[in-house]
Amino acid sequence: MNGDYLFKQVYDYVLHRIELNEWNENEKLPSIRNLASEMKVHRLTVLKAYQLLRQENRVYVKDKSGYYVQSREINKLESLVNPIVSAYVQKNHLSEIHQVPVSYQFSQALIDPNLLPNRFISDYVKKVFDLYPKVLSTYSTVQGDHELRQTLSDYFNQHYKTITHPDHLLITSGSQQAIHLIAQAFVKSRDTILLERPSYSSAIDIFRAQGANIVTVDIHPYGYDLEQIEFIMKKHKPRLFYLNPTFHNPTGYTVPLVQRKQLVQLAQHYRCLLIEDDAYYDIFFDQEPPPPMYTYDTSGMVIYIKSFCKYVSPGLRIAVMMNGQSSVVKSLLAVKSLADNGSPLLNQKIFLHYFSSSRLQQHVEKLRIALQIRKEIMEEELSVTDWQWTSPNGGLNLWVLLPSRLSTEDLLVKSLEQSISFVPGQICDPLKEPSSWLRLSYSYANEKQISDGLRKFINLVRSTQ
Known part of the structure; x- marks a missing residue:
């Protein structure tokens, strides 16, 4: 049997017995040696399962004593009556x-x-049906409407002084779908990934559901500790680093320009994909934030997610992913085709004409x-x-x-x-x-x-x- 299967078998076995109360709270679990012998697996397999259960707050460890079932009081599972x-x-x-x-x-x-331009957008809905009378009679392509991708690539080239082609873009149904597609395309069970601490809760859910081994990177008002990140990348060789560097969710922090450039360099050196989630870039108060990390990427190590849901129309669910490597885009297209075979064309056309207007x-x-x-x-x-x-x-x-x-x-x-x-x-x-x-x-x-x-x-x- 392969290692992943054995690891999951041990993990599921222990968790199942805890949930059935066969092992009660604060009760000592079998030693790593004994459980490995009982299940006929390597001791490291049991150790990995116990460590994951500890990370998920299902067990705890006492020095020189072993692993114990976490109490429900600490877990907050019984104290919360709602x-x-x-x-x-x-x-x-x-x-x-x-x-x-x-x-x-x-x-x-x-x-x-x-605060949203609801009546104005409704006018564009009527306009779209006049311009595209068959819009409800056909699907979008999996990659997204070409007219919209061309408009967005022109916008990014002009606004960020980049060289972006429509083929580098993939339209998704919101940024959360984009994160989900990335997880499916590039993360296998037990792959190590980096997440900021704290981080966007839905991203945590998505990567954990994919079975990723999550290693955290602290985010501060001044940005990151780049030495910490390099040490982690060198030690763990993560598949990707999901980050939200502009008006970060939940902290509101913004990573400075010099760190953005250095992060791209680290990603290129250690071959770690940077997943730059950029939902709030346009919602600034005093001055525009630094350019996205994507604009400093020359080797295709940044997948840039730009969401327009927050400030245009949440109901349209329009976001775009960008990456210059054709192999990366092809991998994302494969999982997108299985997810929904393309985001709704009507939504894309409505958004296209509003996005192109001076009113926006x-x-x-x-x-x-x-x-x-x-x-x-x-x-x-x-x-x-x-x-x-x-x-x-x-x-x-x-x-x-x-x-x-x-x-x-x-x-x-x-x-x-x-x-x-x-x-x-x-x-x-x-x-x-x-x-x-x-x-x-x-x-x-x-x-x-x-x-x-x-x-x-x-x-x-x-x-x-």
């Missing part, structure tokens, strides 16, 4: 939180629909002002606390540190009862460690809701201290 919250702790599904209807919505990193730039400029005002209102309300955060120059979120003695997981239960939602930091942590960080989005709630909701939330936090 079934929605329980689901997110076990599965890390951000959507579980979003499905709870609340009056003060601070978990959704989406833009208030009232006017909309984006007004949107930046509106979002900056909402961010400042949120920060003003938070200024009465001793909480900590770094004010971002763009994006949709504040990454806020509460007093260390507070559990954001328990706090979420109480907040939902008060019709307030936020994202606990643990959900954004690939290691799933308890955290006093939380993400507050200022983009979905209106100005009054931000003021009223934050005051209510601050009082709630104070009452739990």
Whole structure:
């Protein structure tokens, strides 16, 4: 039997017995030697399975004693009485939180629909049917509508001074699908990948579901520790590094230009794909951020994901992936054809004509002002606390540190009862460690809701201290 099969067999066996309560919480597990002998596998296979279970917070280790079943109290699986919250702790599904209807919505990193040009886009829908009367009678190509890819490549060439060809582009149904396609195309079970810590929770879910071995890289207000990244790349030889360097989700940090160039050089040297997720680039307040890392890539080591969902029309679900290597694009096309055989053509045509209009730039400029005002209102309300955060120059979120003695997981239960939602930091942590960080989005709630909701939330936090 191959090593991957044996590893999964041991992992599944141990996890199954824990879930059936055959091994109770805080009970010692069989030693690595004994379990390896019982299952007739190498001791390293058992060790790898125990280490993964430890990373997933299902077991813990005592020095010179062995591995033990993690208690449910620490796991937060019984203490959270709200079934929605329980689901997110076990599965890390951000959507579980979003499905709870609340009056003060601070978990959704989406833009208030009232700030989007809904009526203007509806006019373009009528125009598209006039220009393309058969648009509903045919599929798009798997790679995406050629007219849209040509328009986008012209835009990138002009805006970023790059040399991008329509064949380098692949249209996807949102950035989350793009990440999923990349995981399917390039990550096999037990492949090592790098993720920022914290990171976009859906990306964590996707790569974990693919069976990836996740190694984390800390992100700071100043960017990354490049020495740390080089050490990790040299030691682990990761398949890819998924990163969100511009108005990072959830922290709002932006990686400086010099580090972007150095990251590309490291990726080229260690043959590690950089997956640059760029959902917020155009939502800046004072000054435009540094150019994407993709613009410094000369060897095809960067797969650039540009999403337009946030600030144009979330319902259209339009994003684009770019890479200059034909072999990379072919691999992505293969998995895209299996996923949906091409994103909806109608959506692409509607987006194409709105994207090409002068109205789009006017909309984006007004949107930046509106979002900056909402961010400042949120920060003003938070200024009465001793909480900590770094004010971002763009994006949709504040990454806020509460007093260390507070559990954001328990706090979420109480907040939902008060019709307030936020994202606990643990959900954004690939290691799933308890955290006093939380993400507050200022983009979905209106100005009054931000003021009223934050005051209510601050009082709630104070009452739990």
